[in-house]
Structures are given as structure tokens and as C-alpha cells.
Amino acid sequence: KNEVEQSPQNLTAQEGEFITINCSYSVGISALHWLQQHPGGGIVSLFMLSSGKKKHGRLIATINIQEKHSSLHITASHPRDSAVYICAVTLSPYSGAGSYQLTFGKGTKLSVIP
Amino acid sequence: DVKVTQSSRYLVKRTGEKVFLECVQDMDHENMFWYRQDPGLGLRLIYFSYDVKMKEKGDIPEGYSVSREKKERFSLILESASTNQTSMYLCASSSRVPGNTIYFGEGSWLTVV
Numbered sequence: 001k002n003e004v005e006q007s008p009q010n011l012t013a014q015e016g017e018f019i020t021i022n023c024s025y026s027v028g029i030s031a032l033h034w035l036q037q038h039p040g041g042g043i044v045s046l047f048m049l050s051s052g053k054k055k056h057g058r059l060i061a062t063i064n065i066q067e068k069h070s071s072l073h074i075t076a077s078h079p080r081d082s083a084v085y086i087c088a089v090t091l092s093p094y095s096g097a098g099s100y101q102l103t104f105g106k107g108t109k110l111s112v113i114p
Numbered sequence: 115d116v117k118v119t120q121s122s123r124y125l126v127k128r129t130g131e132k133v134f135l136e137c138v139q140d141m142d143h144e145n146m147f148w149y150r151q152d153p154g155l156g157l158r159l160i161y162f163s164y165d166v167k168m169k170e171k172g173d174i175p176e177g178y179s180v181s182r183e184k185k186e187r188f189s190l191i192l193e194s195a196s197t198n199q200t201s202m203y204l205c206a207s208s209s210r211v212p213g214n215t216i217y218f219g220e221g222s223w224l225t226v227v
Contacts (some may be wrong), residue, residue, distance in 0.1 A: 106156040
């Protein structure tokens, strides 16, 4: 069974700090997603990646397929970045499981203090 | 702007009531999903559908059923609500391409008393 592990579970940072959230998984995947959930809100997809690195504004996501590991970085963090960040994977079609489904990590709660 | 719309944001229902949670997407997506989210447990898949009238059980289908009569609409039904079904329910949709971006609704907070 695929497990998706995130670390840390909780993270408090000062405004302006560089932040890293990590995600590891145990089986072959076709894609990894980074999602953001604000308090009381729905979930927004930040990145979907299957290799390499993607950048959007102050957010950078990287993935190492061989090591089954991904990181989400936030540069120059701001209080509005405070949210829960969730890593999720779509299993490889060759894994034998439904490739439409996502397997989720439990999330990292980020608080950025002014 | 792409959209997944959940009909009710907040509901309070009594134990034993039948509850309908509706979800509509405007992206012509084949796949639709219902999740529940609980503190410490993360998101768990209840049911999903990969086409009209098709449905598959997820990890926690007990106590729930679903209906997909039209491509854009996916309904979650609690036949007889119980207090342990108090939760946040999230609907999502995606295209059939594996690994494609998934879009979520705003969530429905259900309290069963």
C-alpha cells in the first residue's frame, strides 16, 4: 500500500524566512501534487509534477523520482502563506491500483508570523 | 475560471436524516470524487466516479452512496446520518489523463446532532 509522509507536521516561521516542506512516498507514481488549503477554505492545486522542478512566484516544487521524494519551498515567506500544505500522489498505471485516485499526506500546517 | 461548486457550505442535520450533498463541475471532467477530511486523518476517499452512471468505492464507503446521472453532477448521499459522519466533505474533479490537475470545491461542513 502506498504511504505518503510529510514533514514537518507543523511549522512556524518568521516573515521573510525560507521554508521547506518535505514529502516522501513508497510506490511508483505518475504525478505528485502540492495542494494548499486555507482555514475554512477549499483546496487549491499549486503544482502538479512528474519530474524536475517547477516555479510559480515565490513557490518552488522539486521532485526526485529515484528517491521518491519531493520538496515545496517558499521564499520570502509572508503571513498570507499561512495555510495547510498537502502532498498527494497519483499512482502509476503499472501499480495495479486505480490511477485516477490520489493518495494524500496528512498535511503540514504552516504559520508565518509578522 | 474553472469551477467545482458544492451546493451547501454548512449543514446541520439530525441523526437518522437522509442527507444529500451536491457537487457540480463546469470543466467537462470525466472523474469526480468525494472525500471527507477529519483532523489528524487527512483526506479520505469515500467514492469516485470515472464516467456517467459509473461509481467505485473508495477507502471509507460505509454509510454513504453516490449518484452520477449527468457528467457535471456528482451527489453524495448519507442514507441515515450518524454523529460519526460529522465532518468536512470535499468534492473534486479531474480529467481522465492520469496525473492531471485536480480541482476541489470549497467544502461542505456537515454537523450531525
